[in-house]
Amino acid sequence: MSKVPAIYQLGHLPIKDHVFSPDRTILAITKENLVEIYKVNPSNLSAKPKLVAELRDHDKTVTSVDISPDGSRILTCSQDRNASVWEYENGEFKPTLVLLRINRAATVCRWSPDGQKFAVGSGDRVIAVCYYEQENDWWVSKHLKKPIKSTITTIDWHPNGVLLASGSTDGHIRVFSGYIKGIDSKPEPSVWGSKLPFQTLCGDFTNETNAWVHSVKFSPNGNALAWVSHDSSIGVVYPQGEGLEPKSILNVKTNYLPFRSVVWSSDNSIVVGGFNCNLVVFKGDEQNWQEAYQIEEQKDLTKEPPKVNGDDDDEEISSHQALNMFKQMDLKGRAGKPSGGHGKAAKALTTIHQNTIVSIKNFANGQVSTSGIDGKVVVFNV
Numbered sequence: 001m002s003k004v005p006a007i008y009q010l011g012h013l014p015i016k017d018h019v020f021s022p023d024r025t026i027l028a029i030t031k032e033n034l035v036e037i038y039k040v041n042p043s044n045l046s047a048k049p050k051l052v053a054e055l056r057d058h059d060k061t062v063t064s065v066d067i068s069p070d071g072s073r074i075l076t077c078s079q080d081r082n083a084s085v086w087e088y089e090n091g092e093f094k095p096t097l098v099l100l101r102i103n104r105a106a107t108v109c110r111w112s113p114d115g116q117k118f119a120v121g122s123g124d125r126v127i128a129v130c131y132y133e134q135e136n137d138w139w140v141s142k143h144l145k146k147p148i149k150s151t152i153t154t155i156d157w158h159p160n161g162v163l164l165a166s167g168s169t170d171g172h173i174r175v176f177s178g179y180i181k182g183i184d185s186k187p188e189p190s191v192w193g194s195k196l197p198f199q200t201l202c203g204d205f206t207n208e209t210n211a212w213v214h215s216v217k218f219s220p221n222g223n224a225l226a227w228v229s230h231d232s233s234i235g236v237v238y239p240q241g242e243g244l245e246p247k248s249i250l251n252v253k254t255n256y257l258p259f260r261s262v263v264w265s266s267d268n269s270i271v272v273g274g275f276n277c278n279l280v281v282f283k284g285d286e287q288n289w290q291e292a293y294q295i296e297e298q299k300d301l302t303k304e305p306p307k308v309n310g311d312d313d314d315e316e317i318s319s320h321q322a323l324n325m326f327k328q329m330d331l332k333g334r335a336g337k338p339s340g341g342h343g344k345a346a347k348a349l350t351t352i353h354q355n356t357i358v359s360i361k362n363f364a365n366g367q368v369s370t371s372g373i374d375g376k377v378v379v380f381n382v
Contacts, residue, residue: 006045006379007352010036017064017359018371021071024364028074029371030062035076037093045379057084057095064108068115075118077106083120083130085139098139100128108154112161116183119164121152127166129178129198144176144199154215159222162187162196167213173227173235175203191223193242205237208251214274215261226270228259234272238286248286256280261360263368265382271295271368273357277349279370281382295380296351352378 010029018029024042027049028035034056038049058078066075074093077083081102084095100106104123111118117131120141125148128141150170157164157178164178177196179187192202203225207213211231218225227235232254238247257275264270265281269292273279279295355373363369363379371377 003381004046005352005381008038008049008377010038010049010375010377012375014355014373015358015371015375015377016062018369018377019065019067019361020363020369021067022069023071026067026071027377028065028067029377030065030076033058033060033062033078033080035062035065035074037074053093055084055086055093055095057086058082060105063106064110066109066111066118068111069113070115073111073115075109075111077109077120079105081106081122083109083128083139085118096138098130098141100130100141101143102126102128104151107152110155110157112157112178113159114161116161117178117180119155119157119178121155121166123151125149125151127152127155127164127176127178129164129180131180131183142180142198144178146199147201147204148172148174153213154227156217158190158192158218159220160187160190163190163192163202163218163222165216165218165225167216167227167229169212171206171210171213171229173203173205173207173213173216173225173237174201175225176201191239191241195242202242203237203239203246205235205246205249207231207233207235209233214259217262217264217270219264219267221267224267226262226264228262228272228274230258232256232258234259234262234270234282234289236270236284236289250284250286250289252282252289254280254291260356260358261370263360263362265362265366265368271360271382273353273360273370275356277351277353277355277357277372279357279360279368279380279382295382298350352376 013031016030027038027040037053039052040049041047060079062078074086083098086093102122102124106122108121120128127144130139130141150168154167162179165175177200207229209231211229216227234252237249240247259272260274262272269283281292283292353372357370357372361369369379
């Protein structure tokens, strides 16, 4: 395993979501209203991925992409209120119709762990749980509605494939049963509950400030749930069964810019990233969670003394200049370039990602992959 991160600069358009296939030979990324499919060499991650297909079925921004656990199907959803399931046939990807029955943007989509169904979150205040109907050759949906009152921003399946966690713009983190009769086998009782008919609400938590929830994720053993919110906090809950108060709900406040995504690297370790453009690892248990380390050492270039020999062009933007720039924006609604910086402020990041990290996925043991607004996909060792 190479210690050096594998960096793929895939154009300069923002990547809203990315996913590697289970065997890590295929990479799918979203770009505006299309999805690009790349071939990757897992034994040589430093080799440039090769573009092999473009999925063009959506006519608005594609918000999310996922690959089924067996690697045979690609799931996409978009602001055009549609989702598509793509299968590879005779040398090309063919989409299958999904009856979502929503009249707002689809925001996020995820396959269940067994690949028999998937869920799509939306701005319509519903989560559509979809399964395949053989006789009509389409995917139909059942809706999780109550008590959702705002846009669903994130969803994640429990390892048992029945429970579904969601986060929304009202600051609520909810766990529902997505049990579909005739498709799912009866789930084993867990800390989330034992009787789980469809739409059972197994947990409803909020962060302290009711800030938007950006990402939720079940721990690998399914006994804990982590989330990150727009107030720069991280939450972790440990439930202990039906009708019982959780063992603990922990809220970790940080001084970072807000995180956009969270994954577990083990049952006691999570990796978060977002507007800071850097990944941060937190470790803990039911008693306490705290920051362990940053993946990339960050130098604050704004505090370094200006170069003596270089000309003004190479000076980094200072905090004083930045303040003046924001004052100008406040007064005039726009800002000239800060004096002395000559538009070089973009260089003030020493991280690999030069803009917000939007999604983090588990890549392999000890590795995560990230995608961001800078058009990069990066594989980090954590």
